[in-house]
Amino acid sequence: MVDNKLLQDETQRAANYEAVKSTVKTDVAAEIASRADDVRDDSRLANIAGGMREKAVDEVVETHREVERGRAFARVSQVVDYVFCVIYGLLALRLLLALFAARSSAGFVQFIYSVTDPLYAPFRGIVPSPSVEGGYTLALPIVFALIVYGLVHLAINGLLRIFVHRKTEI
Numbered sequence: 001m002v003d004n005k006l007l008q009d010e011t012q013r014a015a016n017y018e019a020v021k022s023t024v025k026t027d028v029a030a031e032i033a034s035r036a037d038d039v040r041d042d043s044r045l046a047n048i049a050g051g052m053r054e055k056a057v058d059e060v061v062e063t064h065r066e067v068e069r070g071r072a073f074a075r076v077s078q079v080v081d082y083v084f085c086v087i088y089g090l091l092a093l094r095l096l097l098a099l100f101a102a103r104s105s106a107g108f109v110q111f112i113y114s115v116t117d118p119l120y121a122p123f124r125g126i127v128p129s130p131s132v133e134g135g136y137t138l139a140l141p142i143v144f145a146l147i148v149y150g151l152v153h154l155a156i157n158g159l160l161r162i163f164v165h166r167k168t169e170i
Helices: 002-099 107-123 140-164
Strands: none
Touching: 002 107, 002 140, 107 140
């Protein structure tokens, strides 16, 4: 009976060993498969992340280009604004000099007239300029010129804004 008991214990241990070995083997195989899936998922995620990173960099580069282009057009717009402000100022001075009947023999008056003649020439004689005694004249062609130059100024700035606005895609 002792021999049978020992044989049974040995058989039981061998069976338990095989069961444990089989369980460990199954668990290890499952863990290897899981890690292999993770590696495949990691590589897939790495590809997706790489694509997203590339798209983000492209978008940053494009945004930088847009900002630089906007800055250039803003600078052009500032120059245009400055030029038109000078034109408005000179024409307004000419209007005031005509309105207050400034002596045309004065050096400053001659300077303003000579500088503004090219700006005023296309509008001279469009409408009559009413005068009163003493030489005070409301030079309506200068007023008309100021309005036209204002409209041209608005049109140029509007055109510059068209070039600056970024086209967004959804």
